[in-house]
Amino acid sequence: MKLPRLAWRQLRRDLASGDIRILIAALTLAVVAVTAIGFVTDRAERALAIEANRLLGGDAVLRGDQPISGALREAAMAPGLAHTETVEFQSMIRVGEGADANLRLGDLRALGEGFPLRGRFVVDDARGEHDAGGIPAPGTLWMSRAGADQLGARPGDAVSIGQSRLTLAALVVQEPDAAMDYFNVAPRVFLNLADLPATGLVQEGSRIRYRLVVAGDAAAVERFTGVAKASLGRGQRLETIADARPEIRSALDRAGRFLGLAALVSVVLAAVAVAMAARRHGERHLSGAAVMRCLGASQRTLVGIHVGEMALLGLFASALGVAIAFALQWAVGAWLAQALGLSIPPAGWLPALQGLAVGMVVLLAFAAPPVLALRRVSALRVLRRDLDRAEPAAWAVLLSGFAGLAALVWWKAGSATLGGAMLLGIGATLGALALLAWAMIALVRRMRARLRGALRYGLANVSRRAGSSIAQVTALGLGLMALLLLTFVRTDLLDRWQLSLAQDAPNRFIINVQSDQVQPVRDFIAAQGLAAPTLVPMVRARLLERNGTPARGESVAERVEAEGGDARQAQRRAEREFNLSFADALRDDNKVVAGKFWGTTRPARPELSVEEKFAASLGWKLGDRITFDIAGQRFTGRITSLRSIDWESFRPNFFVLASPGALDGYPASYITAVSVPVSKPRFTAGLVQRFPNLSVIDIDVVLKQVRSIGDQVSTVVQVVFWFAFAAGVLVLLAAVGASQDERLQEGGVMRVLGASRGQLRLAQASEFAAIGLLAGLVAAIAASVLSGVVAREVFDLPWQPNWAMAAAGGALGMAAALAAGLFATRRVVDAPPSVTLREIDG
């Protein structure tokens, strides 16, 4: 008979046995964990690639603070390219007339014909929500829905901008290039570029951003970017899909990597279950293999049958895992689309192939040694059962398992260093948990003397099979620990952190207060019964020079990169607008860490105090002379101190502070933060009503949004950790399976000695309850220690034991171990004792 057919026949026979079912379940679980995460990450990356186009509104965008003309504009007119432009700036927006008018500072975007070249506007008007299919008609404008809510505007209303009055035609539901901008609170207004000149808002000195957008076939776009890069002028920047939203791209990359590695925890635990089940499978086939040897089967035939069986099983389990993962990611994909506000393209097939590969690697590394050892079985075993157990060599098992694991971790981590650290981390965590488990099992051994009968027998089993018990407690404990830690950080620590923020921590930032409004605003706030706030001046500036040499974004980036810093961040910071402030004394949330703060004495020459990390990111040092451009005038100051800032104070803080008097005469606006109690819901409306030019940022809303994003992310992580927990349960099942013969025999003896079914069940229950309780305790202890570290290092909170968490861990561990253990040992109670004893006694 052909080998494949023999292998297939053996697999079909074996499917009825517990060890093969556990093997399949463990393998399937490992593949589901890795593949589901792979699918979801893949889809998110695809969504981002599409989003990147949408975010730009085209394939490449040239930004500048002056109208884009000359060679660059000509390059955009090349064949194969479409182009358009937009003009953006801030302006007051007025809805209504006279005393009833609502005024807010808003972001204005004048759109050229054809915009967006990629992506679309979705608007809401009399027709309902629909694709806008273009830009606002001349004489009309669109407004962001949130902005219209703030201003109380409805379609058909007249909206004044500068000297123009335009009709609000529709509300914007989705903007092509504003996705994921959680913190944008100002109303956004869109008008036709043709209407811009009439507003009279584009004047000399206005802060205006010009964008030239191009799209076309890849070669034409590449030619355009080549020309553009070569002829970029001062204040001009080129963006392509590749560098759009680098922070989201790298966040997604990191999230994908983290989830992939977290999924590997499930794979490691599942691998332990695979190894246990494969060992039992090998043992069960010893006699059969010996008989086949007697009947003349060669080693090759034996290996062929068993390896063939394993390969079939691996393919089946991996394919099942991929199918389950595929179903799961549909659900997750729908949720992700809603959470991110994106449409998400379907996943590619690469994760499925990777999942299959993971399944086969785990099987090969962890199941091969005991199966291959079968070939060494002696035919003599037919006569003498105690002869030649055909155990795989310990080093082969370890080496094979380690190699398989290392390969997977290295692949997921993407680098040998991170992979090594991850392996060490997993090893150390498992080692620490195992040590804890060992200590607790030793305690159980002492405790059992106080118990009687079935209970004592149950607990005695925990300490007798100490190795197996340690494996079960560790595996279950690891999954539980991850779940507990996540829950603890997500709820308890975040709650405590929020409580720890001063009760009167400011929750409204008020910006854009003009010099002549400082006192009236202060009076208004005081009249509301709130503490009179400090209004801090703020001067907008652009970086010009450092120590007399021009500090352009690229040159700063190059220098910072040469010094080993983050070039991209340095370039962004150097190019964007700086907010300077001045102060004669430092608040208690600022601390000088280097140099000397000017204090109350007014220095003769302007001095600067810079936040230490910000200075480091730009390569600034004490003593450096920094020159800024403030509304066309040069301002130079020397860095005389570096500060650290406690950002959790939630008060306005500045990276760069100037000495008092240094910024006198430069145009400044003021900013402040106040703590508004929930009992004053009308505060913001009243303030804006009185001072229409002010913008108010509601920190409560922002925190709520941050928290909701955090919740969404941790839900995904939680799913991954539930996989790990399930893998822990499979380890328990595999361990029980491995001791099934002993359990049947001992159950039979207990029955002969007069134990009732109830007493047998009690013995089993006490054993698994102990295993589960220990796993829960181990998990709670480990999670408490880790969350203590997180509390101290991340949230700056003292460690606080969480008994509820420990109890929840214990209860969950016990419930899972009891359910799984009693299920796995049901045969021990159900098997007639006479049959059991006859089988065993021969």
Add this chain to the structure above:
Amino acid sequence: MPDAASPATQSRTALDVANLGKRVPLPSGELTILEDIGFSIASGDSVAIVGASGSGKSTLLSLMAGLDVPSSGEVRLDGAPMSALDEDGRAKVRADKVGFVFQSFQLLPSLTALENVMLPLELRGDADAEGPARATLAKVGLAERLAHYPRQLSGGEQQRVALARAFVTGPSLLLADEPTGNLDTHTGEAVIELLFAMNMEAGTTLVLVTHDEHLAARCSRVLRLDGGRLVGA
């Protein structure tokens, strides 16, 4: 009638087996393991059941212990029919009245010698298990090995622990299945001496399944099984 024996005769019936049969279904038809077995054993008597492999000895022992249910007939222990009881009821009867000694000792490996002997008392619900267990282990000469686990004891010692476990509950019936089958001749003889001595002292009814004619001869009666039938008593 056997179960109506007068106490005055000092031969109260401990075990009564009547018309006992055991058949198991096989794909090829029904296999008869035991057929029409009947005998009575008086209290305190010792009976050997002998027969070749496959003659049905172990099945008969299982039925007498209530580990299995007969296809026909009845087993009465101290006059009470076993078949009227469910599994847990039969377990209770075993806990109260039956001791068991196996060929391969069947000590629970996770428990010490002392705990193994205490177990049947605890399962029965006795308040004090440790005292009697210690005393019985001392009787079999293992007072110094109470805290040893089975794997730390020799075969002979393990079977002595098993004897202690069987006698500690003061059973009215002791069932022994090839008790020396796994021991060398010398150790086996020592164990048998101990078994008979303890049996004598406790006045227990002993049923011993064995291949060993020499051992069977030490019992007051020998029942012979062949092909599932009783061929000589």
